[in-house]
Amino acid sequence: xxxxxxxxxxxxxxxxxxxxxxxxxxxxxxxxxxxxxxxxxxxxxxxxxxxxxxxxxxxxxxxxxxxxxxxxxxxxxxxxxxxxxxxxxxxxxxxxxxxxxxxxxxxxxxxxxxxxxxxxxxxxxxxxxxxxxxxxxxxxxxxxxxxxxxxxxxxxxxxxxxxxxxxxxxxxxxxxxxxxxxxxxxxxxxxxxxxxxxxxxxxxxxxxxxxxxxxxxxxxxxxxxxxxxxxxxxxxxxxxxxxxxxxxxxx
Amino acid sequence: xxxxxxxxxxxxxxxxxxxxxxxxxxxxxxxxxxxxxxxxxxxxxxxxxxxxxxxxxxxxxxxxxxxxxxxxxxxxxxxxxxxxxxxxxxxxxxxxxxxxxxxxxxxxxxxxxxxxxxxxxxxxxxxxxxxxxxxxxxxxxxxxxxxxxxxxxxxxxxxxxxxxxxxxxxxxxxxxxxxxxxxxxxxxxxxxxxxxxxxxxxxxxxxxx
Numbered sequence: 001x002x003x004x005x006x007x008x009x010x011x012x013x014x015x016x017x018x019x020x021x022x023x024x025x026x027x028x029x030x031x032x033x034x035x036x037x038x039x040x041x042x043x044x045x046x047x048x049x050x051x052x053x054x055x056x057x058x059x060x061x062x063x064x065x066x067x068x069x070x071x072x073x074x075x076x077x078x079x080x081x082x083x084x085x086x087x088x089x090x091x092x093x094x095x096x097x098x099x100x101x102x103x104x105x106x107x108x109x110x111x112x113x114x115x116x117x118x119x120x121x122x123x124x125x126x127x128x129x130x131x132x133x134x135x136x137x138x139x140x141x142x143x144x145x146x147x148x149x150x151x152x153x154x155x156x157x158x159x160x161x162x163x164x165x166x167x168x169x170x171x172x173x174x175x176x177x178x179x180x181x182x183x184x185x186x187x188x189x190x191x192x193x194x195x196x197x198x199x200x201x202x203x204x205x206x207x208x209x210x211x212x213x214x215x216x217x218x219x220x221x222x223x224x225x226x227x228x229x230x231x232x233x234x235x236x237x238x239x240x241x242x243x244x245x246x247x248x249x250x251x
Numbered sequence: 252x253x254x255x256x257x258x259x260x261x262x263x264x265x266x267x268x269x270x271x272x273x274x275x276x277x278x279x280x281x282x283x284x285x286x287x288x289x290x291x292x293x294x295x296x297x298x299x300x301x302x303x304x305x306x307x308x309x310x311x312x313x314x315x316x317x318x319x320x321x322x323x324x325x326x327x328x329x330x331x332x333x334x335x336x337x338x339x340x341x342x343x344x345x346x347x348x349x350x351x352x353x354x355x356x357x358x359x360x361x362x363x364x365x366x367x368x369x370x371x372x373x374x375x376x377x378x379x380x381x382x383x384x385x386x387x388x389x390x391x392x393x394x395x396x397x398x399x400x401x402x403x404x405x406x407x408x409x410x411x412x413x414x415x416x417x418x419x420x421x422x423x424x425x426x427x428x429x430x431x432x433x434x435x436x437x438x439x440x441x442x443x444x445x446x447x448x449x450x451x452x453x454x455x456x457x458x459x460x
Binding site for chain 2 (some may be wrong): 001002003004005025040045070071072074075076093094096097098120121122123124166169194195196197198220221250
């Protein structure tokens with residue numbers, strides 16, 4: 001049986017983890033490799049790095065981080081944040097990333113999705129979508145959620161699918177950081193409208209939230225950050241709960 | 252000393268495969284030299300050959316063909332000299348006679364079968380994530396290492412014509428061959444290099460051949 005994926009996301013700034021596990025006495029909690037190894041050993045099905053380096057000087061450090069992680073961690077690694085070109089993607093994949101996550105650059109330039117899916121294969125192109133409910137529908141926001149693009153989220157995701165995206169990482173801006181559960185209506189509408197897998201993001205606060213995202217939202221992967229980093233929940237705890245609820249997970 | 256070549260033909264996340272083999276050899280105390288190469292003389296002097304692969308079947312096959320003499324050298328090493336061969340993902344699919352991914356394309360044809368698309372609509376495609384690999388042929392080198400979860404990413408599958416060549420199967424809407432094998436030739440649809448400890452157990456078994 002196919003298993004549900006649980007994916008912890010780590011924010012990396014200038015090569016250092018700035019949002020990651022902070023409940024353990026890790027030798028170096030800022031070290032992305034240490035953090036990725038910890039999660040890999042503790043039930044993560046994949047790892048996601050989000051590069052939040054604002055400066056141009058900070059950018060190349062992620063390549064080094066990915067290279068060292070890939071030498072030590074043998075589960076899939078997705079890297080996102082600031083990806084703008086085929087060259088960026090090529091460098092990350094060469095360094096050992098399995099997938100890249102593209103957001104704003106794909107909105108500004110659709111061809112980047114088409115070209116990268118053609119060149120590297122859909123399996124490594126994850127399209128990240130930040131959606132916020134305005135009146136009765138969800139709009140897509142770009143530039144880290146600061147600009148309303150006016151695009152309808154569902155239509156945009158269908159377009160991304162037709163451009164060759166392999167997966168959609170869908171973040172509800174309304175729910176992100178609230179810890180009161182995922183936006184189930186958004187997830188449900190997205191999974192019903194798409195043929196490619198959807199990864200739910202934004203709102204995880206308890207194990208039942210994961211269950212709802214899977215059963216009511218229809219997703220087969222869930223991404224979460226703070227709830228794991230602060231040990232409010234462990235991945236194993238979530239998986240044990242899901243297993244009891246009859247959902248297939250990997251141990 | 253094992254001399255392992257990871258064949259580089261310009262496609263796929265070759266480095267992950269290379270790193271996983273190196274780490275597996277180290278942790279299992281297997282004395283091995285691992286090299287990424289597309290050089291025919293490296294293939295000739297190798298003891299084990301690994302063929303990774305990602306993306307479309309045709310671009311992988313074209314990538315192989317674009318290296319002068321590589322297919323003949325592979326045939327000589329694998330079919331005549333019977334060196335252990337391990338195909339991963341599309342590298343496994345290339346073993347089939349043909350693929351129907353975006354048209355009809357010829358493969359290496361070393362294991363009788365064809366590459367078909369997984370059924371659409373019922374479940375999401377690509378099939379991405381961890382899934383169970385179930386042993387169907389009990390007499391093989393991977394005997395003790397399967398019935399575990401491995402990481403898959405694919406939309407097409409190996410339809411084995413001769414079930415004697417199927418070592419294990421996986422279910423995603425339908426049952427498909429997730430490990431195929433014939434004499435010294437092995438292929439896995441999943442990514443052992445991304446399948447944590449279980450993946451390394453399979454790599455270790457291949458390296459011990």
